Amino acid sequence: MSGSVVLLHLAGAVALMLFATRMVKTGVERAYGDVLRHRLRATMRNPIMAVLAGCGLSIALQSSTAVTLLVGSFAGAGIVSGAAGQLAVRGAEIGSALVVKLLTFDLTLLVPLCLIAGTVMFMATERRDWRQLGRILIGIGLLILSLEMIGQASEPLRQSSLMPLIISYFSGDFVTAYLLAALVTWLFHSSIAAVLLLVTLAGRGFIPPELGIVLVLGVNLGSSVIAPLLTRNADPGIRVVPIGNLLMRGMGSLLMLILFMTVKPPIGFLGATVPDQIVNAHILFNVVILLAGLPLAGLVYRVSEKIVAVGAKPDPAAELDVIELSALNDSALDTPSQALANATREVVRVCETVEIMLKRIIELYEDADPAKIKALAALDDRVDRKHAAIKLYLAKITRNPLTEDEALRCQELIGACVKLEQVGDIIVRNMLVHVRKKLERGLEFTPEGWQELCAFHSSVLANARLAFNVLVSRDPETARQLVLEKDLLREREKETSASHFLRLREGTAKSVETSSIHLDTIRDLKQINSLLASIAYPVLEERGLLGGSRLKAS
Template identity: 25%
Template sequence: MNENVKVVFGLIGGLALFLYGMNSMSDALQKAAGERMKKILGFLTRNPIMGALAGALVTAVLQSSSATTVMVIGFVSAGLMSLPQAISVIFGANIGTTMTAQLMAFKISNYIYPIIFVGFILNFVSKKEKVKNIGMVIFSFGLLFEGIEIMGEVMKPLAGSPVFVDLMGKVSSIPVLGVVLGAVMTLVVQSSSATIAVLQNFASQAGPDGVSSVIGLTGAIPILLGDNIGTTITALLASIGQSKNAKRTAIAHSIFNISGSCVFIFLVPWFAKFVQFISPKGNEIDVISRQIANAHTTFNIVCTLVWLPLIPLMVKIVTTIIRGNDKTEKAAFEPKYLDMKVIEQPAAAMVLVSKELNRLGELAESLLSDLKTAIVADGDSKTHGSFIENLEIVHQLQDSVTEYITRLFASGNLTEQQSEQTAGLLYVNNSIQRIADRCEDIDQICEKVNNNGKRLTSEASSEMEDCIDIIQQLLKKAMEAIRKGDAVVAETVFENKKKMHKAEKKYSKAHLNRVKNEVCDASMTRYFSGIMYNFDRMADNCVSIAEEACDNVAFINLDEETGKSMMERGAV
């Protein structure tokens, strides 16, 4: 096989193994972190410093600043985070992503296969989910380094190539060329971690003198700066079709990296000396990988420290670039919070599901009010039309939530505990759907009554209004219980369910008395009984929602209060 073809195949093969290892490690780290990810997400909305720290931690788990940025854009678009909060998290994400380069700088070539073997054994033999996930982290870590080793081996001949030596000489003397090269590499690969790993490997190759790096630290830094610019494209792509604040968040990410790179490009010689001072000493080819990692970390820390106090200025810049407010709101039946791009981060996706379910519960409460109005209106077409419209909104929104949760399960990224939580949220969703179905059944019964030329007595209408009031209170308490994960509130739902049972008996007896006194037609009994049956079933649906709260199912939110509530219950 041609030598050049071997080099190309080796590079793309090693890169594929690296990216697979990194993605697998990210998935396994998320599962290993499990419920702790909710704790970290709880810090996102506190203050800029905590937001930056949380951004760094989330990125260290996700192994990708792009993934963190996409998640934050989803939160901003859903209105769960303000623009200043999101910007602080983005700053932290840039620091977190440098951990990958620091890992790459370790010289563990002699231990790669033992690491892969240990990871495989832990994952293959253990029955415990946590141990299996830790095993997958170790296994993926080994694969990641094996990909690096493969790329390093095939790049050795390039170090002696006159063409490459000449190109690296130009990059060293023309820093802008290095920035462009780094940006293009990251745009193609869509991973700054991968391109920085390639850079670390290539820089570790000896030049013609056999001692110095083929590129040197001063040549590597501009490429590193270009990598930081190139990685912003993912965020910009993720913001397409999102809210204006989401676009501003993506632009803030770009401004952060571009402004820092523009400043540092003029400081390369001095920056290189500083990095050499804080890095281990030794032969250049032995220490340059660590120097590049330290340069990457230093660059992002310095930029964060500079920009963190200037967040109001960043907000002003991005709001000047993207002017105005969002003019068009989503249709009522469209999900307000769900974002398919966030599905790969289960903890974040569960936050969005929780918000959408909370909204669905509120719509169900409104639907009950519409049903009450429709009953009182006694067949008024306008009132009935409004009820039918809102009923369709609840149905379509429930379908969207079901599809989103199904895709979340299909992603394969959920831990056992997250799977139980998500299954509970799906059950809540189904219970709300059943309440909507019961409202529809009652409406259809009332329509049959009207079509038969009959009318409900004022007493019967009043009794139905009372039943709806009871159901609304039950639903309100049930949603409060699941919102907070509060078993005490759930108990009040179980207790108050008796009110519906008593009301059904009381009003059924009252109906029979009306029939006896010839105030009401006897043929109305089956209709009245059908309506009461549906009310009783709706009360059962509210109890079902409350029961999930007793099974440690709760909405996942970004606010501190909810996090405390869940920790008290031992769910976090």
């Protein structure tokens, strides 16, 4: 068999291993992700429990990187402390090492059993939890099968005249071997896959013991780099835990490499065979990093915060955002038409701020953290300040003689400004409370419920833009359309509530947990829509198109 064919078979086996690992991870996340996240948040206040929770979650997800990213997001949101986050990641690294140990046993019989059971579960039912369990079993079967394929694909390399030269070179250049293992692990995005590949090749006699230890240290370096690179554009709070893991695990692997090359300790105590020595060295390294990390967790987190702060780029938009321009020019007060134009410009700016708040609040329902919540509350403070300034300015305008149209416009602007201020209050005092509740309790909407909320919110946001246009253009057709949309939204509310109660009757767990948040959010959005729709009433009333509480027939 030619060398290119051997490498092709080997590459295919490695690709299957990576796919199988991802398949198991995806199945666990879809079936048990919400429960695992909730349990992780609930147990991470105790240092020992943080380690155990990280270890268990890593075994379930078959990925310490996934746990690092998850814990980093918790720390960035203020749900867990930075020190607890560091310890959870230490436990996650041990968990991934234990997965490797488990997979080195002879599990050949599990391949057909997992594939048969997983396929039956996946194809014989439409229940989501059973299908995801089937996906997990299929992934485990393919993972074990891929290890056998790697062994078979690498067998012809025994007769290769080039292989001994390559091994001899890396055995004499530990630094290059260390860096190459780190690069391969980063490409795999999985330390489990990288160590399993080493173990399989070592079992065929390709990797000597000393080189195997060096390669394991390189794997740990490469694994510690993955999460910082994936979060390089994330918020600073989220990046701190991955950077801390890089400091502990990455620097730890480098120190261990220097120590190993200097002292050259005996490694026979790690196991009787090279594969056992590689796996046990991987476990031992992460246990040592854990023991070192227990007293150093707080210090490492503080250093990580400083590193992230140094690397953070200032946001020019944020700096410009501090400057609040005002169109309320007192020199124009003697000319009511100019003063009213200035007030209109300022009310439009309030409209823009309210629109931003309305867009961001639904984003926080899905991805919230203390910084984003604080930023939204700050926007409401801006609305309150402008509301007060506009009312005072309009009051000054009325000191001068006004025409009937000017007086009506003045009242219209005051009414619109009051309604905008009330919308801001609903978003911050009501909806933001729902966001905090959802965040603190680790709740998740059902896919159907979330889709309904998003659709309802989109309708309200579209109506808000219509209302802002009416305020400026005073177009009667747009005003009429806005009031008609209010009636349509009332029907959508009934349909959404009916669908939600149907899911409650069916006993959908997520619907029960999020019921109050779902219904209160719909109610708040409906109230916001009613306030914004009332901006159209002065325009319709002026043209005789408003009769009582309803539109007159056209």
